[in-house]
Amino acid sequence: MxxxxxxxxxxxxxxxxxxxxxxxxxxxxxxxxxxxxxxxxxxxxxxxxxxxxxxxxxxxxxxxxxxxxxxxxxxxxxxxxxxxxxxxxxxxxxxxxxxxxxxxxxxxxxxxxxxxxxxxxxxxxxxxxxxxxxxxxxxxxxxxxxxxxxxxxxxxxxxxDATRCSGENFTGWTFTDLDSKLIDVNLYKSLRHNEVTISASRGCPYNCKFCLAVKTFDKDDRRKNIGEIVQYMNNNVSKVSDFKLFSPTFTYDEKWVISFCKELIDNKINATWVTTSRTDKLQNEEMIEKMAEAGCKKLAVGVETLDEKANRELKKFNDLEDYRNKVENMFKLANKYNIEIKPLLMMGIKGQSKENILDSLNFLTSIGARDIRIAAYSPRQLLTELDNKRTLTLKDINAMDKMTYIDYMPEGMDNFNFLNLIYNTKKYVELL
Ligand code: SF4
The missing domain is CATH 3.40.50.2300 (Response regulator)
Incomplete structure (x- = not known):
């Protein structure tokens, strides 16, 4: 066909x-x-x-x-x-x-x-x-x-209408053949600093309400066979700078991560890789040490907010002090093993103010964050609510841009600060 x-x-x-x-x-x-x-x-x-x-x-x-x-x-x-x-x-x-x-x-x-x-x-x-x-x-x-x-x-x-399908724990997805002509591999690589992406897992049990991971591939964490990933990395290591192990929460299954790292180390695969996770799943020193030894060089972590009031909207943590301690501990472990943490923050959550955003940025910088990414809080669950009521419009969809959506302006900020902070984060101190 x-x-x-x-x-x-x-x-x-x-x-x-x-x-x-x-x-x-x-x-x-x-x-x-x-x-x-x-x-x-x-x-x-x-x-x-x-x-x-x-x-x-x-x-x-x-x-x-x-x-x-x-x-x-x-x-x-x-x-x-x-x-x-x-x-x-x-x-x-x-x-x-x-x-x-x-x-x-x-x-x-x-x-x-x-x-x-x-x-x-x-x-x-x-x-x-x-x-x-x-x-x-x-x-x-x-x-x-x-x-x-x-x-x-x-x-x-x-x-x-479809009958619901939960995916039945499918893990047979395939990785992209870098020698095939199916996609413009060189273009993709050049736009991502010579990095190539591999789907390591699908599904996320956390179901954060603003995130599509659960809606996309359900809540059960499913992982690719370790041998298949390692073999792919081995076959392609000379063609790339890094691999991105694409995963909603890569370190959700800590035993799997340690086994995966051991496989890379035992097979002497000299590859570097980056991935994504959550603060509470980056507290295990043995795992982080192994990840570093196996070539992990960077982790993008959805810290989202460090503010008590804003957290009422997101429900990312139960106790602010405990969360800050965990964020600090995650940086301490990552710094110790030379893994860079890139914290991802969201702005425009109810309860946020210029003061507490600045406090979060200062806190992250003080514990070693060098590269912070800020996106606009875009509560996509609102689109689903409108869709359920059959009132969703194209205008609603167009507004929900992760980088430009402004529903709630943090106290003390304005459109100028908000957008400049997203598109020119490194200058945040001068802007605020
Ligand atoms: S933990 Fe991360 S990937 Fe999983 S639902 Fe929450 S934001 Fe999405």
Missing amino acids: KVLFIEAEETFYMPIDTKMPKRWTYLAEIATYISKENEVKVLDCLSSKISHAEVLEEVSKTKYDLICFLARIETINSLLKLIPLIRKICPESKMIIYGDAIPMFPNFIKKNFGDLDAIIESGDWEVAISNYIDFIEGKKFFDGNIPGITIKDKDRNKWI
């Missing part, structure tokens, strides 16, 4: 390097899996050589049996225009949409993307796409009941 994957142009304002890990995992890894049994092409409008015009040229030149659109909140605007045009050019092709925007506002998608044939609402995307291919090839799911997929009943022109 001839399959085309499309990631449309983005309309949100995130720095380019922060976009790359999800492109590897949501586009390249999914397409790689489907390419094992199908003829696959990927058009990612990230490339300056691919605009929507090139996408339309491609679909008018080549007849695809299936076109898969990756729907992220950043691309909804573009898809609203692009999908109807592709439908006009390709009346015979099947068109399916997947991505983390769908579980956030499924009713909006159903209402506004009537040209599609199928919508992946839950489950692992590569499994769902493979199942859909089996369905359209007439091999399986003869009654049209495909787990996790809402399909269009063409005769009655209405959607037949």
